[in-house]
Amino acid sequence: MNLFFQQIINGLTLGSIYGLVALGLTLVYGILHIPNFAHGALYMVGAFMSYFFMVDLGAHYWVAMAGSAVVVAILAVLCERLVFHPLRHSPPIHDKIAAIGILLFLEAVVQMFWGSDFRRMSSPFTGILNFDGLIIPEQRLLIIAGAFVLVVALQLFLRKTMTGATIIAMAQSRDGAFLVGIDANRVAMMTFAISGVLAAFAATLYAPINLVYPAMGHLVIMKAFVIIILGGMGSIPGAIIGGMIIGFAEALGGFYISTSYKDIIAFGLLVLILSVRPQGLFAKGAH
Amino acid sequence: MLQLNHVDVCYGSFKALTDISMSVDTGELVVLLGANGAGKTSLFNAISGLVKPAAGDILFEDKQLNGMKASGIVSNGVVQCAEGRKLFPEMSVMQNLMMGAYVHRRDRQGNRKRLNEVLELFPILADKANEPAGSLSGGQQQMVAIGRAMMSRPRLLMLDEPSLGLAPLVVKQMFETIRQINSLGTTVLLAEQNAFAALKIANRAYVMENGHLVMEGDREAMLGNEQVRKAYIGA
Numbered sequence: 001m002n003l004f005f006q007q008i009i010n011g012l013t014l015g016s017i018y019g020l021v022a023l024g025l026t027l028v029y030g031i032l033h034i035p036n037f038a039h040g041a042l043y044m045v046g047a048f049m050s051y052f053f054m055v056d057l058g059a060h061y062w063v064a065m066a067g068s069a070v071v072v073a074i075l076a077v078l079c080e081r082l083v084f085h086p087l088r089h090s091p092p093i094h095d096k097i098a099a100i101g102i103l104l105f106l107e108a109v110v111q112m113f114w115g116s117d118f119r120r121m122s123s124p125f126t127g128i129l130n131f132d133g134l135i136i137p138e139q140r141l142l143i144i145a146g147a148f149v150l151v152v153a154l155q156l157f158l159r160k161t162m163t164g165a166t167i168i169a170m171a172q173s174r175d176g177a178f179l180v181g182i183d184a185n186r187v188a189m190m191t192f193a194i195s196g197v198l199a200a201f202a203a204t205l206y207a208p209i210n211l212v213y214p215a216m217g218h219l220v221i222m223k224a225f226v227i228i229i230l231g232g233m234g235s236i237p238g239a240i241i242g243g244m245i246i247g248f249a250e251a252l253g254g255f256y257i258s259t260s261y262k263d264i265i266a267f268g269l270l271v272l273i274l275s276v277r278p279q280g281l282f283a284k285g286a287h
Numbered sequence: 288m289l290q291l292n293h294v295d296v297c298y299g300s301f302k303a304l305t306d307i308s309m310s311v312d313t314g315e316l317v318v319l320l321g322a323n324g325a326g327k328t329s330l331f332n333a334i335s336g337l338v339k340p341a342a343g344d345i346l347f348e349d350k351q352l353n354g355m356k357a358s359g360i361v362s363n364g365v366v367q368c369a370e371g372r373k374l375f376p377e378m379s380v381m382q383n384l385m386m387g388a389y390v391h392r393r394d395r396q397g398n399r400k401r402l403n404e405v406l407e408l409f410p411i412l413a414d415k416a417n418e419p420a421g422s423l424s425g426g427q428q429q430m431v432a433i434g435r436a437m438m439s440r441p442r443l444l445m446l447d448e449p450s451l452g453l454a455p456l457v458v459k460q461m462f463e464t465i466r467q468i469n470s471l472g473t474t475v476l477l478a479e480q481n482a483f484a485a486l487k488i489a490n491r492a493y494v495m496e497n498g499h500l501v502m503e504g505d506r507e508a509m510l511g512n513e514q515v516r517k518a519y520i521g522a
Contacts (some may be wrong), residue, residue: 162392169375169386176373178337180439181361181390 002133007251013140013209015247016147020202021220022227022239023154024195030234031171031191034084034095038102039199040221042079046072046200047207047216048110051121061124061204069200075106076196077189085188103217110214123208143205150201151240154194158236167191171234219263226270232280241281245269288313288474289334289365289443294343296329296498303329304498307343311443311476316469318485319478320509320519321495327478328370330495331445335367336360347443362390364442370451370478372432376421380412383420383431387438398438405434408464426457430464437468444468445476450484462488482519486510494519 021043028036049071053064079102087094125138158164170177170187178184203216210216227246231238246266254262273281289311296304304326311317321327332338334345336357345352347365355363375383384405388398406413409430415423420431429449436444446465450458458481466488469475479485486492492509494502502515509515 162389165382165386166389168378172375172377173373175337175369176375176386178357179335179361179367179369179373180386180435181358182386183356183358 003255005134007255008248009134009136009140009144010255011244011248011251012144013247014250015244016143017202017206017243018220018223018227018246019240019243020147020150020198020205022224022231022243023151023236024198025221025224026228026231026234026236026239027167027191028195029228030236031167032084032188033092035099035225036079036195037096037099037221038079038106039195039224040217041103041106042072042076042196042217043199043203043220044214044217045075045106045110046196046203047121047212048114048214049200050204050207051114051119051212054121065201065204068204069197072196072200073193074196076192076199080188080192084192085185103221107214107217114214116214119212121207121212125208137209139205139208143209146201146205150198154198155236163190223266226266228280230270230273230280232282235280235282238280238282288315288348289476290344290346291330291334292344292346294330294333294345295341296326296333296338297341298338302341302498304333304340307500309493309500309503311474313474314469314472315490316466316475316477316488318482318489318492319476319495320480320482320485320492320515321478322480322518324497325495326498327495328447329498331367331369331447331476331478334360334365334445337367358390361439364440365445366436366439366441366443367445367447368432368436368449370447372428374420374428374431374435377419379417380420380423380431381416383435384412384438387435388440390439397440401438401440405437408437408467409434426453426461429453429457429461433464433468437473441473443474443476445478447478448480449477450479450481458484480519482515483510 021039025036025039028034046068049068050064053059053067054061059067083098083102084095087098123139125142127138129136129138129141158168166177166182166187167190169182170184177187223246227242228239230245231242246269249265249269250262253265291307291309294304294307295302307330319327319330329338333340334352336352336355340353347363350363352360352365375386378386384402385398388401391398411427412430412434415427420428423431433446433449449461449465453461462484465475465477477485477489486506486509489506491505493500494515504512
């Protein structure tokens with residue numbers, strides 16, 4: 001029984017990380033209709049920035065996380081201003097090509113500074129908690145708690161502040177938002193900044209139990225896309241629940257079937273769920 | 288108050304508006320008549336800053352509107368209530384109304400006062416305050432759309448086809464409300480296909496055809512014009 005609960009904890013950990021990455025992706029898609037493939041690169045840069053602040057500058061883990069969030073938020077806003085904003089009247093394929101271009105560019109830049117080696121990032125939370133035989137590493141607990149806090153904070157920001165309301169308004173009716181005088185540029189920059197912060201937090205939380213390397217965003221972004229398609233493009237609850245579904249499926253599938261198949265389980269689930277509900281779990285209509 | 292000089296609007300190679308020159312004076316209720324595709328919405332969108340004119344000047348109280356951002360135009364008091372309402376469907380009626388006050392978001396007291404005035408115009412919205420705007424009937428949604436526009440404190444309110452798709456009784460109430468809004472001091476530019484009802488409450492009217500202004504006159508002249516009666520009133 002303990003082994004089962006162990007997998008539940010693993011599923012929650014993975015689901016929390018996937019959910020955070022997918023949240024940023026779905027916010028950008030839901031509001032600006034940009035499928036930001038470069039989001040995986042922002043996640044990767046987030047991990048490298050934390051690594052840089054901790055290892056090279058000797059900063060504390062929390063300071064490194066905050067520093068990384070600021071850098072990635074600025075980077076995300078720059079992507080919006082310098083690349084996506086000038087393409088706003090172009091055919092949608094241009095956004096996709098540009099996003100892949102940013103992904104490759106950021107990976108090349110990181111490789112230039114840090115090389116393509118795998119690196120390990122430490123964290124002050126190295127202890128292991130034992131609850132009557134159920135073993136939970138502190139870092140995993142931090143990931144689950146951190147994701148919970150971030151999701152609640154994001155919801156409060158979106159529901160309780162005027163700036164958050166402008167983001168929701170833009171997602172529900174772009175024309176309506178223009179008509180009431182909402183500045184679309186401000187909302188676009190804000191949305192990209194939030195997605196960058198979420199990616200940096202997710203990467204910094206996950207890096208200590210994983211490795212840091214330039215291609216680390218590839219699989220995460222693929223799965224984040226699976227999650228937002230599964231949960232419904234642009235849906236915030238869809239991203240969180242979808243992240244948990246994929247996280248649990250991978251953890252339980254990897255343990256009870258085979259770890260070799262754990263990555264394919266996400267894509268198998270996508271096919272299965274979209275066969276029954278083509279618009280995804282939470283979207284009101286197909287996009 | 289509003290002055291358009293030789294305005295052209297193009298979508299790629301298609302010219303939607305050609306050489307539009309018109310004016311609206313303070314306190315007036317001016318109607319823009321025209322069939323579908325005549326260019327009424329393009330004209331409204333050009334004034335609102337949603338499309339850029341290819342040529343010409345748009346002046347509001349001697350301030351140049353072309354080149355200004357849509358948000359700046361709303362802040363200057365030119366507010367559009369668009370065709371199709373463009374509400375925030377999952378937000379409540381109250382949230383929709385309060386989003387209308389976005390450009391005045393720091394003036395909470397002023398917004399409360401304005402909200403009371405809007406709820407006096409549309410009392411039913413007070414009962415529906417917590418319901419999602421998308422769940423209301425067409426007429427009630429139109430009330431939310433006009434109410435939201437009024438929350439922006441327009442000095443010039445542009446209404447694009449507010450009677451479209453509404454039941455005849457609701458249309459009658461809608462025009463009465465528009466007349467009331469105008470009589471309370473808001474200048475109104477109203478695009479309508481329901482020419483008879485619109486002309487009854489208007490001071491003046493312009494007629495648009497294929498992106499051109501083809502006629503202009505006061506209410507009596509328009510109601511008495513045989514061409515207008517045949518084309519738009521059907522009598």
